[in-house]
Amino acid sequence: xxxxxxxxxxxxxxxxxxxxxxxxxxxxxxxxxxxxxxxxxxxxxxxxxxxxxxxxxxxxxxxxxxxxxxxxxxxxxxxxxxxxxxxxxxxxxxxxxxxxxxxxxxxxxxxxxxxxxxxxxxxxxxxxxxxxxxxxxxxxxxxxxxxxxxxxxxxxxxxxxxxxxxxxxxxxxxxxxxxxxxxxxxxxxxxxxxxxxxxxxxxxxxxxxxxxxxxxxxxxxxxxxxxxxxxxxxxxxxxxxxxxxxxxxxxxxxxxxxxxxxxxxxxxxxxxxxxxxxxxxxxxxxxxxxxxxxxxxxxxxxxxxxxxxxxxxxxxxxxxxxxxxxxxxxxxxxxxxxxxxxxxxxxxxxxxxxxxxxxxxxxxxxxxxxxxxxxxxxxxxxxxxxxxxxxxxxxxxxxxxxxxx
Amino acid sequence: xxxxxxxxxxxxxxxxxxxxxxxxxxxxxxxxxxxxxxxxxxxxxxxxxxxxxxxxxxxxxxxxxxxxxxxxxxxxxxxxxxxxxxxxxxxxxxxxxxxxxxxxxxxxxxxxxxxxxxxxxxxxxxxxxxxxxxxxxxxxxxxxxxxxxxxxxxxxxxxxxxxxxxxxxxxxxxxxxxxxxxxxxxxxxxxxxxxxxxxxxxxxxxxxxxxxxxxxxxxxxxxxxxxxxxxxxxxxxxxxxxxxxxxxxxxxxxxxxxxxxxxxxxxxxxxxxxxxxxxxxxxxxxxxxxxxxxxxxxxxxxxxxxxxxxxxxxxxxxxxxxxxxxxxxxxxxxxxxxxxxxxxxxxxxxxxxxxxxxxxxxxxxxxxxxxxxxxxxxxxxxxxxxxxxxxxxxxxxxxxxxxxxxxxxxxxxxxxxxxxxxxxxxxxxxxxxxxxxxxxxxxxxxxxxxxxxxxxxxxxxxxxxxxxxxxxxxxxxxxx
Numbered sequence: 091x092x093x094x095x096x097x098x099x100x101x102x103x104x105x106x107x108x109x110x111x112x113x114x115x116x117x118x119x120x121x122x123x124x125x126x127x128x129x130x131x132x133x134x135x136x137x138x139x140x141x142x143x144x145x146x147x148x149x150x151x152x153x154x155x156x157x158x159x160x161x162x163x164x165x166x167x168x169x170x171x172x173x174x175x176x177x178x179x180x181x182x183x184x185x186x187x188x189x190x191x192x193x194x195x196x197x198x199x200x201x202x203x204x205x206x207x208x209x210x211x212x213x214x215x216x217x218x219x220x221x222x223x224x225x226x227x228x229x230x231x232x233x234x235x236x237x238x239x240x241x242x243x244x245x246x247x248x249x250x251x252x253x254x255x256x257x258x259x260x261x262x263x264x265x266x267x268x269x270x271x272x273x274x275x276x277x278x279x280x281x282x283x284x285x286x287x288x289x290x291x292x293x294x295x296x297x298x299x300x301x302x303x304x305x306x307x308x309x310x311x312x313x314x315x316x317x318x319x320x321x322x323x324x325x326x327x328x329x330x331x332x333x334x335x336x337x338x339x340x341x342x343x344x345x346x347x348x349x350x351x352x353x354x355x356x357x358x359x360x361x362x363x364x365x366x367x368x369x370x371x372x373x374x375x376x377x378x379x380x381x382x383x384x385x386x387x388x389x390x391x392x393x394x395x396x397x398x399x400x401x402x403x404x405x406x407x408x409x410x411x412x413x414x415x416x417x418x419x420x421x422x423x424x425x426x427x428x429x430x431x432x433x434x435x436x437x438x439x440x441x442x443x444x445x446x447x448x449x450x451x452x453x454x455x456x457x458x459x460x461x462x463x464x465x466x467x468x469x470x471x472x473x474x475x476x477x478x479x480x481x482x483x484x485x486x487x488x489x490x491x492x493x494x495x
Numbered sequence: 496x497x498x499x500x501x502x503x504x505x506x507x508x509x510x511x512x513x514x515x516x517x518x519x520x521x522x523x524x525x526x527x528x529x530x531x532x533x534x535x536x537x538x539x540x541x542x543x544x545x546x547x548x549x550x551x552x553x554x555x556x557x558x559x560x561x562x563x564x565x566x567x568x569x570x571x572x573x574x575x576x577x578x579x580x581x582x583x584x585x586x587x588x589x590x591x592x593x594x595x596x597x598x599x600x601x602x603x604x605x606x607x608x609x610x611x612x613x614x615x616x617x618x619x620x621x622x623x624x625x626x627x628x629x630x631x632x633x634x635x636x637x638x639x640x641x642x643x644x645x646x647x648x649x650x651x652x653x654x655x656x657x658x659x660x661x662x663x664x665x666x667x668x669x670x671x672x673x674x675x676x677x678x679x680x681x682x683x684x685x686x687x688x689x690x691x692x693x694x695x696x697x698x699x700x701x702x703x704x705x706x707x708x709x710x711x712x713x714x715x716x717x718x719x720x721x722x723x724x725x726x727x728x729x730x731x732x733x734x735x736x737x738x739x740x741x742x743x744x745x746x747x748x749x750x751x752x753x754x755x756x757x758x759x760x761x762x763x764x765x766x767x768x769x770x771x772x773x774x775x776x777x778x779x780x781x782x783x784x785x786x787x788x789x790x791x792x793x794x795x796x797x798x799x800x801x802x803x804x805x806x807x808x809x810x811x812x813x814x815x816x817x818x819x820x821x822x823x824x825x826x827x828x829x830x831x832x833x834x835x836x837x838x839x840x841x842x843x844x845x846x847x848x849x850x851x852x853x854x855x856x857x858x859x860x861x862x863x864x865x866x867x868x869x870x871x872x873x874x875x876x877x878x879x880x881x882x883x884x885x886x887x888x889x890x891x892x893x894x895x896x897x898x899x900x901x902x903x904x905x906x907x908x909x910x911x912x913x914x915x916x917x918x919x920x921x922x923x924x925x926x927x928x929x930x931x932x933x934x935x936x937x938x939x940x941x942x943x944x945x946x947x948x949x950x951x952x953x954x955x956x957x958x959x960x961x962x963x964x965x966x967x968x969x970x971x972x973x974x975x
Contacts (some may be wrong), residue, residue, distance in 0.1 A: 105908070146916075151918055284910070344927050344964065389588070390959065390973065396970035407971070409963035412929055 102268050103275035106441050111308035112140045114462055115300055116315055117323060118399065119143025120152040120261075121448065122440055124270035124281075124317035125455020126462070134463035135457075139279050141311075142302060144286035149266030151317055154192040154372040154417030156340050156362060158353055159449040160258035161199045162217050167473040167485050168426060169220035172446070175453025176468055177281040182452060188269035190262050192331050192369055197258035198227070199324055200402075202247040206358055209489055217255075225254045227338075236352050238405045245401050247359050257384050260353060265450060269461045270455075279434055281490075290327045296435040297327065298491050313438040313462050318383060318420035320441035321409060325369060332423060333442045334478050337416045339392060343409040345369035348395035350403075357489075359398035363406075371409055373399060377419055415455045424484035429457055429471040438462050497611045499579060501527040501838045504599055506783065507588050510558075510826040511818030512623035513565045514833030515840070519621070521840035527579040527615045528569075531604045535566055537625060538645060539826045541645035544799040555652070555677050557713065558826060565830075581613060582973050587965040588619070589783050596620075596813065600973070611972050619813045619840040622784055626777035629798075630932050631666075631877065634736040634886050637893045640743030643676040644774030656682045660697070660771025663746045663764040664691045664943060665689035665734045666774040668875040669710070672717040672905040672933055674772060679724035686765045688721075689732040689748055691755050692875045700870030707867040707872020709827070733757060735773055735884060754945075755878020775877055778935050782962040785954055787811045792950070794822045795872035797935075799953040805849035805858070807836035813838035815840045823870030882944045891940060892933045894926020902940045911932035913952040916940045929964075930956040 111319060114130060116123045119141045128137045131425065143149075159179055161172035183189050199211045217224030228251045229241045241249045273279055282304070291299035291306065291432060296350050299308035314320045318335035350365035360376030375395040392414060400407045422442040427450065434440045440458045443450050457471035478484055503519040508530035516528045530537075534545050540562045542551040551794050553559030553913050555950075572578030584601040591597050597620040601612045628643035635641070642658065644666060661684045664675045675685045697704060704710065718934050721728055729748075735757050736747040749762035775910035785791070790802040800822045807815045817832035831853065838852040853861065887900035905911040905920040914930065914937050917923050923937045924930030930937065935958030938948035 146919075149919060343967070361739065393970055393973045396967050397972075399969040400968050407968035408966050410966055411961060411970065412964050413925070414960050 102272035114139040114311040115309040118316035121451040127457040128274040129459035134277040137278035155448040178452035186269040190265035192261040194259040196254040200356040202358040205345040297437040316420045316443045343371040425483040425487045500616040508535040511829035511833035512831040514741040515621040515837030517568045518837030519841040520577040524841035600841040611947045621815040624780040644772035647772040672820035676720040685726045696874040703866040703870035706863045754880040780955040805930040806839035828864035895922040897923045914956040
């Protein structure tokens with residue numbers, strides 16, 4: 091099966107030392123930081139830029155998610171940015187000249203209760219109006235599309251139907267990061283690892299650079315793409331971000347023959363299951379309720395999730411779980427991201443993506459690049475401004491975020 | 496059965512676990528023994544199924560009478576209601592809290608059983624999980640027919656059959672001898688035993704060796720078997736490559752210098768080989784001890800082991816350890832350690848003195864065996880230059896098919912010097928074995944050529960929420 095995967099990269103990017111100054115600095119070398127840098131260089135001609143990563147490239151949530159990509163969010167604003175992101179995904183393998191195994195195998199979101207059904211049917215309607223490919227499947231259609239799901243009526247959470255987005259799917263996360271990194275590097279972006287931002291240089295209310303463990307670096311503009319740690323950075327810069335960080339766990343089994351044709355998510359019981367290209371079952375759990383930056387979670391969450399998984403997929407009951415891991419989801423109170431300007435001039439913020447971060451990677455990078463280059467948000471990310479928590483113009487996506495947070 | 500509450504839980508029923516269980520039960524404790532095997536004995540005393548009258552006679556075993564004695568007392572404990580034997584189970588998670596003491600969650604060793612697996616609660620816990628055969632990568636070691644030396648032995652002991660006809664046994668340490676002897680006695684042809692070390696490495700340790708005369712007797716016994724079956728025993732010799740089209744056919748070997756580097760122009764090839772068995776000592780099974788955060792140290796053989804006091808108690812109160820996890824040293828040592836651990840664990844007062852857990856004579860014997868083990872590790876080290884055997888294409892991680900080139904590149908260009916970082920970059924240790932086979936080699940490669948694996952790196956290869964793979968349905972049933 092190894093021949094299915096692209097070659098491991100040898101030297102996809104340089105390993106430069108930081109220069110004394112840049113036109114723009116992006117803090118965080120995860121997927122969003124890399125995509126932001128790529129689009130800044132590609133679409134806005136800003137190539138004198140650096141990505142500062144305190145650890146190693148794509149070593150945070152980019153390495154710790156379940157790689158699901160979809161755009162079937164409820165509200166117009168969310169559907170627009172996620173659908174834009176999905177369209178970018180569809181073009182990226184060619185654009186980045188890297189086959190990162192983007193597999194549009196479809197994603198199902200199961201409905202188990204009458205409320206689920208109503209909410210799901212409503213969402214399908216909203217999706218269609220927004221040009222998102224969405225379908226409502228009844229239980230028989232669910233069974234037809236994914237024969238291994240238990241659709242009997244006498245289980246604790248019977249499958250009453252599902253929303254289905256055929257264009258949704260999964261991708262190989264680390265290859266996505268390498269693909270962006272290679273292209274960004276080719277365009278002149280400095281990717282600097284082991285470089286932790288420890289403070290901000292300001293001239294009045296304008297950011298003019300950052301202090302790091304590798305010295306002071308001046309910058310015309312600074313963008314925070316540090317997921318949950320953005321709030322720590324924001325505090326250093328002198329403002330608060332309304333985000334909380336929670337552990338979110340995932341699990342992987344041994345290799346099995348490919349039997350799972352799609353991706354199945356269940357909002358109600360907090361389980362999502364797909365089968366990776368080599369055959370591992372990849373499963374995600376619900377979040378741990380407490381806040382923290384520890385990349386691990388409580389075992390009771392996994393136990394509950396497995397009970398649900400076995401009931402939905404009896405065929406997997408004897409599959410062995412090999413390992414578990416935790417990532418950090420940074421969530422806002424309306425379960426939508428913050429992408430835009432900050433109270434500090436020339437400082438931009440991208441965070442709070444919750445469980446949507448991986449699927450939003452190109453969309454976040456694309457809109458952030460526009461915002462940084464023009465000092466104005468694009469129409470796609472304007473609704474996701476930080477000020478919405480003062481104005482009250484919230485975009486409540488708790489229903490479509492799949493994992494309650 | 497779902498929940499069982501006892502005074503002392505013992506994990507493992509090999510030499511250490513059996514001795515611990517017997518000692519604890521005879522001291523009056525109610526004991527539960529969780530063991531992966533379907534019958535007692537562990538790897539060391541693995542034997543044919545105990546069915547009917549055909550009880551194994553102990554042929555090919557050492558200290559078989561010790562086993563029979565322990566098994567008799569173990570069975571007496573079961574009959575008296577003081578020992579609960581839980582065979583065919585592994586502990587996938589062990590935890591401790593102040594109210595309930597220790598909790599062990601178990602999973603079946605063999606898939607297929609139905610119903611809920613037992614959860615064991617105990618006031619005190621003795622872990623005797625044993626170890627894995629240590630493996631080092633060599634070109635071609637991913638071919639079918641490459642086995643762990645201990646794997647061959649287990650195959651013979653459990654089945655009374657051989658996994659092939661023509662064998663080569665290679666690696667280092669006294670363990671290669673019984674493996675070759677078992678093969679020959681079972682009717683297999685051993686083309687050679689290739690020992691990387693030189694026996695002269697024992698000279699500085701003659702005192703420690705002489706203090707355990709039993710080992711010399713074993714050596715003499717093997718010398719007899721080797722002579723009878725005409726098994727060549729080649730020291731300072733290593734396998735340089737294993738090759739074949741679909742499976743092992745040819746084993747190439749060379750003489751080695753003092754660091755274990757192949758000397759060009761020496762050696763030769765063995766053709767038509769069915770099975771090559773490698774053994775580079777043992778890697779203690781540290782998943783469960785590490786899950787409690789016990790204090791650890793690096794042993795003379797480069798293994799991460801737990802620190803214990805004279806009563807075999809770890810840095811975690813109430814947690815006792817015996818056997819490989821406190822340092823690899825053979826079955827006699829394991830039995831003594833198990834006895835001490837079981838006796839100490841049986842005492843609820845927690846003020847038991849070292850002199851109370853092991854008579855002075857046996858304590859002295861334990862010390863002698865520990866010194867012997869240290870001498871053995873120094874006489875049979877993992878060769879200093881083993882990484883030089885590898886080609887860029889040699890797989891380090893067979894599950895995920897990660898070649899040496901990726902690992903060395905991750906170390907040199909990405910700064911991945913420990914098993915955890917290497918895993919993130921290259922997927923080494925991410926497959927079915929979860930680093931149990933490749934963790935030691937991966938940690939060494941991360942440390943760099945000629946460098947020993949760092950303790951933190953070995954620890955992170957073994958520290959995991961799931962100590963063993965566990966079926967989803969068993970996790971699910973916990974939620975009932």
